Amino acid sequence: MATEVHNLQELRRSASLATKVFIQRDYSDGTICQFQTKFPPELDSRIERQLFEETVKTLNGFYAEAEKIGGSSYLEGCLACATAYFIFLCTETHYEKVLKKISRYIQEQNEKVFAPRGLLLTDPVERGMRVIEIAIYEDRCSSGSSSSGSSSGSGSSSAGGGGAGAR
Amino acid sequence: MSVMVVRKKVTRKWEKLPGRNTFCCDGRVMMARQKGIFYLTLFLILGTCTLFFAFECRYLAVQLSPAIPVFAAMLFLFSMATLLRTSFSDPGVIPRALPDEAAFIEMEIEATNGAVPQGQRPPPRIKNFQINNQIVKLKYCYTCKIFRPPRASHCSICDNCVERFDHHCPWVGNCVGKRNYRYFYLFILSLSLLTIYVFAFNIVYVALKSLKIGFLETLKETPGTVLEVLICFFTLWSVVGLTGFHTFLVALNQTTNEDIKGSWTGKNRVQNPYSHGNIVKNCCEVLCGPLPPSVLDRRGILPLEENGSRPPSTQETSSSLLPQSPASTEHLNSNEMPEDSSAPEEMPPPEPPEPPQETPEAEK
Numbered sequence: 001m002a003t004e005v006h007n008l009q010e011l012r013r014s015a016s017l018a019t020k021v022f023i024q025r026d027y028s029d030g031t032i033c034q035f036q037t038k039f040p041p042e043l044d045s046r047i048e049r050q051l052f053e054e055t056v057k058t059l060n061g062f063y064a065e066a067e068k069i070g071g072s073s074y075l076e077g078c079l080a081c082a083t084a085y086f087i088f089l090c091t092e093t094h095y096e097k098v099l100k101k102i103s104r105y106i107q108e109q110n111e112k113v114f115a116p117r118g119l120l121l122t123d124p125v126e127r128g129m130r131v132i133e134i135a136i137y138e139d140r141c142s143s144g145s146s147s148s149g150s151s152s153g154s155g156s157s158s159a160g161g162g163g164a165g166a167r
Numbered sequence: 168m169s170v171m172v173v174r175k176k177v178t179r180k181w182e183k184l185p186g187r188n189t190f191c192c193d194g195r196v197m198m199a200r201q202k203g204i205f206y207l208t209l210f211l212i213l214g215t216c217t218l219f220f221a222f223e224c225r226y227l228a229v230q231l232s233p234a235i236p237v238f239a240a241m242l243f244l245f246s247m248a249t250l251l252r253t254s255f256s257d258p259g260v261i262p263r264a265l266p267d268e269a270a271f272i273e274m275e276i277e278a279t280n281g282a283v284p285q286g287q288r289p290p291p292r293i294k295n296f297q298i299n300n301q302i303v304k305l306k307y308c309y310t311c312k313i314f315r316p317p318r319a320s321h322c323s324i325c326d327n328c329v330e331r332f333d334h335h336c337p338w339v340g341n342c343v344g345k346r347n348y349r350y351f352y353l354f355i356l357s358l359s360l361l362t363i364y365v366f367a368f369n370i371v372y373v374a375l376k377s378l379k380i381g382f383l384e385t386l387k388e389t390p391g392t393v394l395e396v397l398i399c400f401f402t403l404w405s406v407v408g409l410t411g412f413h414t415f416l417v418a419l420n421q422t423t424n425e426d427i428k429g430s431w432t433g434k435n436r437v438q439n440p441y442s443h444g445n446i447v448k449n450c451c452e453v454l455c456g457p458l459p460p461s462v463l464d465r466r467g468i469l470p471l472e473e474n475g476s477r478p479p480s481t482q483e484t485s486s487s488l489l490p491q492s493p494a495s496t497e498h499l500n501s502n503e504m505p506e507d508s509s510a511p512e513e514m515p516p517p518e519p520p521e522p523p524q525e526t527p528e529a530e531k
Contacts, residue, residue, distance in 0.1 A: 022271045024314075027305070030441060031317055031331070067457050077455030081353065084248040095457050128262035128462045130313060 016138055023056065023132040033063040035124070035132055046136060047117050055109055055121070056132070059102065066098035099125055181465035185263055186327040194465035196255040198340045199325050205254060205340030212250070212358070215398050216243050218391035219365050223372040230375060239364060246357035250339060253351045257461035258344030259330035261311065261319060269312035276307070301440045318441070320424050334423040343423075346461065349454045352413050359403075359410045366399035420449040 021043060026036040037056045039049045076094055080087050106123050114121055114134075122133040181194035189198050198205070216239070224236040264272065276292055292307030292314075305314045308321050311328045315321070320332035322342050331345035343351045369392055376385040386393060416426060420442040425431060431439040443449055 020267050020271065022268055025316065027303070027317055067459070069452050069456050073457045074451055074455045077349075077458075081349075081455070084245050085252055085350070086248070093458055093460065096460050099460065125462055126464070127265070127268065129459075130261065130264070130316075131268060133268070 018136045018138040021134045021136065023134065025130060032067050033124075033129055034060045040134075042136060043119070043134065046119055047114070051113060055113070058105065059124075059132070062098055062102045062105065066095045066102075178469040179465065180463070180467040180469055183469060184463065184465070186260070187325050188260075188327070190465065197257050197463075197465065198254055199335070199337075199342065201324075201337065202340045204337040208250070208338045208340075211398060211402075212243075212247065215365065215395050216361075218395055219369070222389045222391055223369060223395075226376065227368060227372055231371075235368060239361070239368075242357055242361040242364060246354055246361050249350045249354035249357060253336075253343065253347045253354050254339045254341050256341075256347045256350070257463055257465075258332075258342040259346040259459075260325075260342075260344075260461075260463055261313065261316070261328040261330060262463060263310070263328075264312040272307075272312065272314065301438065303440065318422065318425070331422060332424050346459065349458075352410075352417060352454065355406055355410045355413060359407045362399050362402045362406055365395060366403060369396050369399065417450050417453045418446045420453060 019042060021040045023035050023040070026034045028034075035056050037053050037060075039052055043052060073094060103123055103125070106121050110121055118137040120135040120137065122135070124130070124132050127133055179194050181190045181197075184190075187200050189200055189202070190196065191198070219239065220236060224239065227235045293304050303317050305317065307313070308315050308328050310321060310326065313328065315328055316330060318331045319328050321328045322332065322335050324335045325342055327342070329342050329344035331348065333343040333348055333351070335342045336351070339351065339354070341347070372389075373382070373385055373392060373396075376388075380388070413423075416423065419439065421431065421439060425439075443452065
């Protein structure tokens with residue numbers, strides 16, 4: 001764990017932010033929280049399509065679990081109502097518990113999958129559940145954390161400029 | 168590395184949030200800016216209930232049953248709890264897009280619509296989505312720089328986009344949206360019951376006492392009764408009507424905003440894609456469904472600009488694992504779960520049977 005933390009900090013020191021990609025919400029199933037699994041072209045050279053899709057699908061699964069309407073959520077709602085919602089002062093809701101799981105999962109994915117490839121996932125909760133933000137870093141020095149490609153095609157676009165051409 | 172403990176005031180995120188909200192209790196409480204009518208609501212509820220408990224209940228508990236004030240107290244406490252919960256919680260505000268995200272969306276829009284020549288009005292920014300085989304349009308919010316999720320709307324009073332926006336209620340001093348709609352509904356329901364209860368037992372009290380000492384004497388002895396009956400009478404018509412209206416909305420899984428704009432009615436309009444088609448299921452989902460936590464993270468700590476040490480806080484978890492992007496001004500430090508309004512709710516003892524009127528806000 002200490003070495004993985006060290007890797008992420010190394011990434012920050014040795015890499016510069018090239019660009020950011022935002023995975024938007026997918027509203028085809030209604031207002032439940034789901035993200036599009038469409039593979040963004042900016043990540044083409046950085047990560048395998050299958051790994052990316054698996055991450056997004058797992059996240060979607062977590063959110064579906066959080067928002068699942070069923071017996072247990074009704075029970076929680078009714079119990080909370082019966083206590084005039086004071087019970088929420090003492091306990092966490094099911095949704096909050098799942099959000100914690102998601103946070104741990106994203107951290108784990110960052111350490112194991114994304115940081116070695118010079119990418120960083122931001123928890124959607126920090127972006128108002130609107131987008132999954134993926135920051136693409138570019139290695140500045142060769143002794144930086146292991147990145148598959150040291151200078152990718154997106155290196156020409158500076159931070160904030162976006163990858164209009166890359167799209 | 169020696170740590171200097173500098174006693175500096177910690178800046179929390181709520182202090183820098185855009186929008187026209189007021190925050191209390193260090194970010195735990197979130198309301199609209201105008202709170203005058205909310206105080207009136209509190210005053211009326213508390214005032215009427217105080218009079219009821221002080222005068223009528225004492226007589227009725229002895230003459231009829233001690234259960235009368237007990238039930239009244241339960242109804243009163245429940246309606247106060249739901250009122251405070253509605254007023255103090257985050258209705259489901261969608262945080263505004265950070266500059267990077269806004270720029271990304273702008274680029275996407277330009278790519279779709281093509282560049283607009285100078286001086287010409289840009290076309291309205293709309294995205295079409297298919298939900299449950301119906302086409303639903305997502306509008307772009309120019310203030311928040313996001314495409315609003317379906318059913319979200321921008322409240323011009325609070326200057327925020329709110330998810331599943333119902334209406335802005337001045338009587339509770341807050342917007343009513345996804346996160347506090349059930350509290351609002353339970354508030355008006357319990358307030359209706361409380362109003363009917365107080366009204367009915369006031370009539371019973373007057374009737375019983377008049378048999379003993381006469382009608383005018385009764386009124387002279389407890390002049391508060393007249394006030395209570397008047398307040399309850401006028402409140403009944405509005406609150407009970409409102410409860411009926413919202414029961415209808417809940418059964419159909421619609422919002423006030425949609426109802427007023429006629430989103431799902433009319434020949435050429437799409438049918439409501441969010442309704443399950445079953446009244447029970449709709450009610451269960453709206454009132455007992457899972458409650459998403461606030462994504463505003465009001466109590467998160469903003470990083471200090473200076474080089475001094477940050478006062479230790481239990482609210483930051485694993486913040487060191489999240490690198491801060493040097494190019495952006497985002498604050499990625501606090502990774503804590505956004506807190507729900509699990510604030511210690513003060514329970515002032517007033518009770519006003521209030522007719523909450525709705526001010527539906529036109530979206531931008």
